[in-house]
Amino acid sequence: MTAAATNLLCSEWGVPVKVVLIVIISIVLLEVAALLVWELFFAHGRSTRRPVQADAPIQEAAAAVDEEPPEEEEPAGEHAFEPDEAATFEDDDEADSGTMIVGDTRVKVRYDRSFTATLIQAEDLLKGFYSELRNELLCYKFKQRMSWSNESWYIGRKTYAKFAIRGKTLSLYLALDPKAFEGTKYNYRNASGTAKYRDVPMCLKIRSDRGVRWAKELIMAVAAKGDLKRENLPKENFRPDYRDTKSLVQEKLIKLHYIASPDKSQQDLERAAAASLKVQDQTPRDFITRLMRADSETKARYSAIKNELLRYGMKPRMSQGNESWYIGRTTYAKFAIRGKTLSLYMALDPKEFEGTKYNFRNAADVGKYETVPMRVNLKSERAVKWVKELLAHLAEKKGWERIERVEEDFRYVEKKAKPAELEKRATKSTKPRAKSASSTRKPKTVKADTAVKEKAAQDGAKDGAQGEEKDSEKGEENENK
Numbered sequence: 001m002t003a004a005a006t007n008l009l010c011s012e013w014g015v016p017v018k019v020v021l022i023v024i025i026s027i028v029l030l031e032v033a034a035l036l037v038w039e040l041f042f043a044h045g046r047s048t049r050r051p052v053q054a055d056a057p058i059q060e061a062a063a064a065v066d067e068e069p070p071e072e073e074e075p076a077g078e079h080a081f082e083p084d085e086a087a088t089f090e091d092d093d094e095a096d097s098g099t100m101i102v103g104d105t106r107v108k109v110r111y112d113r114s115f116t117a118t119l120i121q122a123e124d125l126l127k128g129f130y131s132e133l134r135n136e137l138l139c140y141k142f143k144q145r146m147s148w149s150n151e152s153w154y155i156g157r158k159t160y161a162k163f164a165i166r167g168k169t170l171s172l173y174l175a176l177d178p179k180a181f182e183g184t185k186y187n188y189r190n191a192s193g194t195a196k197y198r199d200v201p202m203c204l205k206i207r208s209d210r211g212v213r214w215a216k217e218l219i220m221a222v223a224a225k226g227d228l229k230r231e232n233l234p235k236e237n238f239r240p241d242y243r244d245t246k247s248l249v250q251e252k253l254i255k256l257h258y259i260a261s262p263d264k265s266q267q268d269l270e271r272a273a274a275a276s277l278k279v280q281d282q283t284p285r286d287f288i289t290r291l292m293r294a295d296s297e298t299k300a301r302y303s304a305i306k307n308e309l310l311r312y313g314m315k316p317r318m319s320q321g322n323e324s325w326y327i328g329r330t331t332y333a334k335f336a337i338r339g340k341t342l343s344l345y346m347a348l349d350p351k352e353f354e355g356t357k358y359n360f361r362n363a364a365d366v367g368k369y370e371t372v373p374m375r376v377n378l379k380s381e382r383a384v385k386w387v388k389e390l391l392a393h394l395a396e397k398k399g400w401e402r403i404e405r406v407e408e409d410f411r412y413v414e415k416k417a418k419p420a421e422l423e424k425r426a427t428k429s430t431k432p433r434a435k436s437a438s439s440t441r442k443p444k445t446v447k448a449d450t451a452v453k454e455k456a457a458q459d460g461a462k463d464g465a466q467g468e469e470k471d472s473e474k475g476e477e478n479e480n481k
Helices: 002-014 015-065 115-120 122-139 209-225 245-250 266-270 287-292 296-311 381-398 416-432 435-481
Strands: 080-081 088-089 097-102 105-113 143-146 151-156 158-166 171-174 202-206 254-261 316-317 323-327 330-338 341-346 374-377
Touching: 080 171, 115 122, 115 158, 122 158, 122 171, 122 202, 122 209, 158 209, 171 209, 202 209, 254 341, 287 296, 287 330, 296 330, 296 341, 296 381, 341 381, 374 381
Parallel strands: none
Antiparallel strands: 080 254, 088 097, 097 105, 105 254, 143 151, 151 158, 158 171, 171 202, 316 323, 323 330, 330 341, 341 374
């Protein structure tokens, strides 16, 4: 029906009407095509651009938050490279340069340490400050992000704090206006001139417990600006165990740069023979540094035994290579670390315990351990248990009483000044005397000679005076005559 009606209408329309209809339909089709083209190209392009414009400030802010200092250009004569796994290193784990040895080739290098590597090789005191402040930041639900030279703490897209380590000092940068705290008790530095600290310009150097306390107060001020509430969370231990330079280089936490010598060519340096040089990352000599670089299990065993020694009233005394424990003038125990093993020497006769369950060594042939010959290596919890039993046996022999006391945490060395002083004393004591025995007698001889001369002069003066008196008496007698 519809087709028939359409054919009937079309048959009745004239040519002019059909031309008008065709023109109208063509115009409608052109408009539809134009709208499609607009939608595909112009409207779609505008819609894709709009989110970019809306998010541009956010992305710029994020870029400012994540802004890191531009990569340093390699100084003249330096070349970055990756070492072979067989390489060994000569350094003291604190200097900025050292020597890498590959086979018979010795290469001088400069170390570029990351924040993580610097923290791993830092002293226990710095690690303790870091752990305390990190626990405080976590109480405000801040999140952590690690870069090469900093550890940033943020919420959303805003950074509130940054950690950095310069030399042996831990620094905390906070999102506070330094001018607002002028004239207050806080000791800080304005770091707004540095690009990557522009958002966290208030720099605090954490060097003491008071610095930690001030940092916590200012973290609270930062949180108050962001309307953040503090939650009491259990504290965790964020002190990383010490690791040597070679392992950190292999994990790419330390970058190496080859240092060329001005008076030698690169070929000459590469041909330098170093087969006889020792493998570095050597164990330090002093006991405190060895303890700081020990793993967490060794430190825990040391803390357990130290608490036990204190319960028997012993007192500690630190020397270069040992920690001695004494009562009065008698030493009853000594700690020592050889390699990675912690040992305790006790004033017990090893022959008395032969054939028992205890695993020990007789160190009576070593001079400084003659009075404490029984050596037990603390490699396990069972060894800690044995040492406690042996200390109880020693206390029973000496008639000591065991006093109950609260267990303290001695795993971490808080001060490292004493071993340096001890080393200084040791170098002084080993220096030869400037004056020999003959030279010391010489001043006495000189003094004796001068005394003799003075006495002779005095006697001569007396004789002269007596002679003058006699002459004057003779003169008077002649005048009288």
